[in-house]
Amino acid sequence: MMEKLIDVPRRGVAGIAGLLVLAGMIMLTAMGESTMQPLSSSAPEREFSAGRALEHLGRFAAEPRPLGSPAADRARDYLVGQLRSEGLKVEVQRAVGARSASGLATFGRVDNIVATLPGTDPTGTVMIAAHYDSAAMGPGASDDGAAVAAMLETVRALRTQGDLRNDLVFLMTDGEEDGVLGAEAFVREHPLAGRGGVLLNWEARGVGGPSLMFETSRNNARLVETFAEAVPHPRGDSSMVELYRMLPNNTDFTPLIGAGFTGMNFAYIERSSRYHTADDSIANLDRGSLQHHGSNMLALARTLGDATLPDLTSDGDATYFRVLGSMVTYPGYLVRPLAALAVLSLAGLTLLARRRGLVSIPRVLAGAASATLPLGLSAVLAQGMWELLVAWRPAYDTMGGLLHRPLAYQAAVAALAGVALLSWYLPLRRRIGPAALAAGALAWPAALGVLCAWAAPGAAFVFTLPVLFCALGGLTALLLPRFPAWRVAAISCGAVASALLLPALARNALDGMGLALGGAGALVFAVFGLTVLPIAELPLPDPRRGLSRHAAVAAPSIAVVLAMALVGLGLAVDRFDEGHPRRTHLAYVMDADTGVARWVSADVDPAGWTRRYVSGRDVESLPAGYARGELWTGPAQAIRAGEPRVSVLSRNGNSGSGDSGDRGDRGDRGDRGDRGDTVTLRVTAGRAVRGVTLRVDHPITVATASVGGSGPVAVAVTGVRTGIWPGEVRFRALPPGGAEITLRVPGTDRVRVTAIAETYGLSTVPGYVPRPPGLVASTREDGDLIAVTRTYDL
Numbered sequence: 112m113m114e115k116l117i118d119v120p121r122r123g124v125a126g127i128a129g130l131l132v133l134a135g136m137i138m139l140t141a142m143g144e145s146t147m148q149p150l151s152s153s154a155p156e157r158e159f160s161a162g163r164a165l166e167h168l169g170r171f172a173a174e175p176r177p178l179g180s181p182a183a184d185r186a187r188d189y190l191v192g193q194l195r196s197e198g199l200k201v202e203v204q205r206a207v208g209a210r211s212a213s214g215l216a217t218f219g220r221v222d223n224i225v226a227t228l229p230g231t232d233p234t235g236t237v238m239i240a241a242h243y244d245s246a247a248m249g250p251g252a253s254d255d256g257a258a259v260a261a262m263l264e265t266v267r268a269l270r271t272q273g274d275l276r277n278d279l280v281f282l283m284t285d286g287e288e289d290g291v292l293g294a295e296a297f298v299r300e301h302p303l304a305g306r307g308g309v310l311l312n313w314e315a316r317g318v319g320g321p322s323l324m325f326e327t328s329r330n331n332a333r334l335v336e337t338f339a340e341a342v343p344h345p346r347g348d349s350s351m352v353e354l355y356r357m358l359p360n361n362t363d364f365t366p367l368i369g370a371g372f373t374g375m376n377f378a379y380i381e382r383s384s385r386y387h388t389a390d391d392s393i394a395n396l397d398r399g400s401l402q403h404h405g406s407n408m409l410a411l412a413r414t415l416g417d418a419t420l421p422d423l424t425s426d427g428d429a430t431y432f433r434v435l436g437s438m439v440t441y442p443g444y445l446v447r448p449l450a451a452l453a454v455l456s457l458a459g460l461t462l463l464a465r466r467r468g469l470v471s472i473p474r475v476l477a478g479a480a481s482a483t484l485p486l487g488l489s490a491v492l493a494q495g496m497w498e499l500l501v502a503w504r505p506a507y508d509t510m511g512g513l514l515h516r517p518l519a520y521q522a523a524v525a526a527l528a529g530v531a532l533l534s535w536y537l538p539l540r541r542r543i544g545p546a547a548l549a550a551g552a553l554a555w556p557a558a559l560g561v562l563c564a565w566a567a568p569g570a571a572f573v574f575t576l577p578v579l580f581c582a583l584g585g586l587t588a589l590l591l592p593r594f595p596a597w598r599v600a601a602i603s604c605g606a607v608a609s610a611l612l613l614p615a616l617a618r619n620a621l622d623g624m625g626l627a628l629g630g631a632g633a634l635v636f637a638v639f640g641l642t643v644l645p646i647a648e649l650p651l652p653d654p655r656r657g658l659s660r661h662a663a664v665a666a667p668s669i670a671v672v673l674a675m676a677l678v679g680l681g682l683a684v685d686r687f688d689e690g691h692p693r694r695t696h697l698a699y700v701m702d703a704d705t706g707v708a709r710w711v712s713a714d715v716d717p718a719g720w721t722r723r724y725v726s727g728r729d730v731e732s733l734p735a736g737y738a739r740g741e742l743w744t745g746p747a748q749a750i751r752a753g754e755p756r757v758s759v760l761s762r763n764g765n766s767g768s769g770d771s772g773d774r775g776d777r778g779d780r781g782d783r784g785d786r787g788d789t790v791t792l793r794v795t796a797g798r799a800v801r802g803v804t805l806r807v808d809h810p811i812t813v814a815t816a817s818v819g820g821s822g823p824v825a826v827a828v829t830g831v832r833t834g835i836w837p838g839e840v841r842f843r844a845l846p847p848g849g850a851e852i853t854l855r856v857p858g859t860d861r862v863r864v865t866a867i868a869e870t871y872g873l874s875t876v877p878g879y880v881p882r883p884p885g886l887v888a889s890t891r892e893d894g895d896l897i898a899v900t901r902t903y904d905l
Contacts, residue, residue, distance in 0.1 A: 132603050133643060136610035139435060146321050146379075146399030147344055147406060156271045159409045161402040164257075164264040167193065168393055168401075172256030177247040178219050178286040179801055179844025180871065186243050187222050190259065190283055197266050199226040199281070206300050207821045208285075208292025213830030216814035218850070219802070219843035220821065221285035221293040225301065228269070228279040235420035236308030238280045238372065239265070239412060240294075240363055242287035247801075247871060248888045248895065249391040253379070257396060258313030259283055261405035268409050275416030280308075284363050289843045294363035298370040299824075309334070309415055309423065310374030312364040313404060316623070318390070319397030320381025322404045323347035326355045326364060328373040332425035332442055338375060339431065339438040341414035342407040347377075348432035349569030350616060357567070373423065377407065380623050383513045387890040390692065430572050434611050446571050450564035453575045454557050456582035461550045463589050469546040477543050478551020481535060485637050486555065488531035493524045493633035496678065497626050504682070505716035506693050509889050512627025515691035519681035521621050524629050526674035528636035533667040536644065545648045549585075552641035553578050559638070573616050577642045580608035585645065599649070606643045613639035687885055694889040695721045699747055699876050700898045702734040703754050708747040709733060713891055717743055720886055724878075734900040736806040736865040739834035748877045753797025754899050755866035757805075760791040760851065762860075788857050790905055794842065795849030796868040801896075802845045805852065807838035808863040813855040814840050819848065836865070862905050870897040 149161035171189045176182035187203065194201045204223040209216070224243070241258035245251025262281050269275070280303060286292030298304045310328075324338055324347035331352075339345050355376075364376040379400045385391050427443035464470045500520070501507050507514065514520065539548060560575035584605015588598040617635035624631060640647075687693040695718045701708040709732060710724035717725055725743035733744065796803050810831050817823040831837035842850050856862050873879045873895055882888070888895045 133606055133610040133646065136607050137614045140611055140615050146319070146397060147402045149398035149402040157268060159261070159264055159268055159402070159405040161398045161405065163267070164260040164401055164405055165393070165398070167263045168252060168256050168260040168396075171243070172245070172250050172252045172260070172393065174250050175247055176243070176245045176251065177801070177871070178221065178244050178289050178292070183222075183244055183285070187224060187285070190224055190243060190263070193263050194224070194226040194266065194281065197270055199228050199266065201226045204297065204301055205821070206296035207816060207818055207824045208290075208294075208296035209816065209824045209826045210290035210292060210295060211814075211826040211828050212290075214810065214828065214832035214837055215839045215841070216811065216826050216828050217290045217292065217841045217843070218814075218816040218824065218852075219286045219289050219292040219841075220818055220846060221296050221844070223285055223293045223297050223301075224281075224283035225297075225303065226266075226281040226283075228266070228275070228281070230277040230279070230416070231274045232276050233278045234276065234418075236278045236280055236303065236306055237412065237415045237420070238282055238303075238308055238310045238367070238374075239313075239408065240282040240284065240310060240367065241313045242284045242293065242363055244285050244288055244293075246288050246387040246391075246890070247892075248387055248890060249389045250393070251391055252393045252396045253315040253318045253391050253400070254386065255287070255314055257315060257401045257404055261313065261401065261408050264405055265409045265412055269412060269416075275413070277416050277418070277420060279412060279416055286843065287363055289841075291361060291363050291366055292843070294366045298366045304367075304370045307371040307373075309420055310364070310367050310372035311408065311411055311415075312362060312367065312374065312376045313408065314362050314364075314376065314378040315400075316378055316380045316386055317383035318381075318385045318395045319400050320379040320622075321346040322377050322379050322400060322407055323351065324375050324377050325351040326376035327352050327428075328368045328375075330373070330425045330427055331375075332427055332429040333423040334373060334375055334425070335429040335431050335440055337414060337418070337423065338411070339440055342410045344403060344406070345438045346403075346433060349428070349430045350432070350573050351619070352428075353563070353567035353570040377404065379404070383622065383625070384510060384515045384691075386513065388692075388694065389887045428569055430569055432572060432612070443568055446568040446575075447564045449579065450560045450571055450575045453560055453579040453582065456579055456586065457550070457553050457557050460582045460585045460589075463586060464546055464550060467589060470544060470550060471547070474543050474547035475551045478539075478548040479554040480551070481539060481543070481548075482552045482555055482641060485528075485531040485535040485640070486634060488534070489528040489633040489637035490630035492527040492531060493629040496520075496523060496527060496674075497629050500626070500678070506687065506718070508715045509694040509696070510625075511890070512625025512629070514626060514685055515687075516685040517621070517626060517681070519677045519684055520626055520629075521618070521632070523674045523677035523681065524621065524626070524633045525617070525636045526670055526677055528633045528640060530667050530670040530674060531637055532640040533670055537666055540648070540651070545644070549644040549648070552644055553581060556638050556642060573612055574638070577606075577609035577612060581605045581642050602645050606646055609639055609642040613642070689884040692885050692887045693718060695882070695886050696889040696891045696894045697721055697724060697873065698893050698896050698898060699873055700733060700737060700900065701747070701749055701752065702732075703899050703901050704734070706749050707732050708749045710745040710747045712743040713740060714743065714889070718886060720880075720882055723880070734865055734867075735863070735902050736808065736836040737867070737898075737900060750876060750897075752875075752897050752899050753800040753868045753870055755800075755803050755868040755901055756795045756849075757864065757866050757901070757903050758793045759905055760793050762790050763788070788859060789853065789855045790862070791851060791853040792905075793849055794845070794852055794866065795847075796845055797870075798847055799870050800845060800868045801871050802841060802843040802869055804867040804869065805840040805854075806836045806865045806867070807840070807854065807856065808836045809838060809856045809859055811838035811840065811854055812857055813853075815853040816840075816842060816850055818846055818850045823851070823853070863902065864905055865900055865902045868899045869893075870899075871895070873897065
């Protein structure tokens with residue numbers, strides 16, 4: 112197309128200028144996503160201060176506080192005291208939370224903190240929620256201590272002004288890390304859950320970056336409008352909302368929204384290599400991220416606290432995204448017309464180009480069909496790069512693709528997308544023609560825009576708007592008088608939408624999902640490349656002469672070399688050290704039936720420290736039903752530790768007589784004729800035990816738990832656990848008196864159960880030496896535990 116639009120001698124200069132414009136747009140977009148400047152403790156009283164919030168954070172988030180731990184109790188007491196000192200009505204909801212997953216039922220005794228600030232003339236309830244428990248492996252300064260500290264500072268700032276119109280409820284949940292147990296219990300039992308209202312939930316999946324509004328309830332149009340107008344620095348876009356709705360992940364937001372709330376979910380996600388590790392600490396927390404969290408929280412609390420909440424009801428979702436410092440929003444009813452307009456504009460460009468003799472319909476169709484090659488190849492190359500990285504540096508496997516310094520690798524993903532594009536475009540530009548390839552390539556983002564318009568409307572803008580602006584830019588260039596600069600400007604302006612939207616989406620995909628799913632980011636980079644082909648064509652020689660074979664091979668080869676150089680740079684820069692530690696998994700497992708103890712690690716390639724404890728692959732000596740996946744093991748000294756005890760209370764309503772002290776081969780007592788496929792157990796363990804896991808040799812369909820006056824709570828279980836035994840039940844924060852657990856195991860009146868009592872920490876095990884600097888515990892849930900097992904035939 113460009114060979115007839117612009118004089119050949121000027122094309123190189125025009126192309127370079129156009130590419131520089133696009134690069135500038137990408138840089139401006141990246142710079143606009145920085146965090147806020149944190150305010151010190153001396154900031155004005157009405158303002159949110161990260162400095163003041165940090166003072167709270169240091170009081171409760173300096174150590175891990177998993178569900179049921181003494182540290183969690185201390186955090187609860189501190190938070191309750193602070194909220195009461197501000198004059199709020201505070202209660203602690205003690206309950207049993209429950210959750211089911213494939214083949215798994217999880218229960219836990221939780222202590223939710225519910226603080227209320229009554230309104231003067233409420234039109235409803237505004238609920239601000241975060242969880243105060245942390246993962247067992249780290250202090251959770253970001254996940255989710257920063258949000259909890261922000262809640263305390265927000266309460267303080269609100270109390271400096273007059274009362275708000277609406278009721279404000281500050282919900283600090285317990286047990287989120289074990290399966291949103293606190294939120295589930297709140298929804299099931301607390302009267303405030305039935306009142307509904309507007310929910311603002313706060314999370315973190317890293318230790319830095321801007322606070323993103325990444326999830327909403329359905330029919331979010333008025334909420335998004337309020338968000339965009341109320342907060343000083345709105346971040347996030349509706350494509351995140353659609354993506355998150357498709358993922359199996361959940362936060363407290365999921366059960367709370369299910370109870371009837373409308374609302375928004377916020378998180379920062381950068382530097383996610385620290386997530387759920389000992390490095391999720393106050394020292395590593397980005398103060399600007401805390402400031403952004405809190406400033407948004409305070410602004411929304413004030414705005415929604417004085418709003419007429421029923422007026423926020425909508426009948427559809429909004430599309431929203433940020434461009435050059437401004438939040439753009441438009442209603443959902445425009446999504447499908449815009450997708451159709453993009454397709455029509457592309458069709459109009461194709462027909463006009465055909466009329467001018469630049470393309471033929473068969474060539475455009477050939478261009479569209481062939482464009483599947485760079486799309487697929489880019490994803491394959493990126494995934495292949497990750498597999499090679501893991502093979503070269505096996506410790507990356509424990510990182511889940513979330514690396515400490517991934518920038519060079521992310522640039523390599525972009526370079527590999529360039530390899531795929533050049534390998535496709537250069538050989539075909541003479542045979543099919545640049546114009547036909549460019550028009551055909553736009554068919555793919557146009558089709559994705561149409562697909563999203565129906566299946567995921569909030570994400571449609573990412574594809575629809577680039578196609579629309581590129582097509583309109585091409586139409587303008589064809590219709591303008593023969594002034595080359597104007598035509599280049601028209602095409603460049605058309606491609607600006609792509610530069611503003613698609614690279615940012617690729618970066619979010621790489622930051623959020625990591626390099627283990629780098630193919631998703633590479634695919635987005637490839638789509639971006641398809642939309643800017645007319646500008647990329649400008650520096651190339653006249654297609655009628657074509658490129659020499661050497662040039663056609665040299666360009667993608669240079670891109671390959673660049674990608675390899677970037678991978679090499681990544682390997683050199685992203686080395687593990689004290690500031691950027693490697694993860695390693697280690698557990699102590701003792702079979703109380705045999706007295707045999709073993710060290711266990713699930714690392715692919717254990718670190719030197721870990722190899723002090725494990726030396727082989729012998730899993731035969733591990734307790735029945737314990738081993739899942741490939742494990743390293745080594746001998747360990749038996750110790751005295753909290754043991755699980757399981758006794759049968761009833762079978763199908765008939766009392767049983769199993770003795771909790773019996774070994775598996777002696778636990779089969781009583782009249783077998785009374786037994787059925789439902790069995791009720793009393794499960795106890797020592798005082799220091801964090802909880803008990805029951806692994807069952809048959810699938811479970813229903814599990815029920817009760818503790819003292821709480822419960823019974825029942826959950827349906829579908830599917831099976833992957834591994835040796837298909838059913839599993841967990842009870843976290845098991846009280847000294849134990850719990851009653853009922854299992855329904857259809858199709859059998861005899862089951863085998865391995866009970867595992869789990870205690871935090873390995874320091875009491877003989878021969879244990881703490882990890883040296885440069886190593887942290889992995890995020891695997893059974894790491895750094897003393898696990899003592901007994902097996903029962905029931």
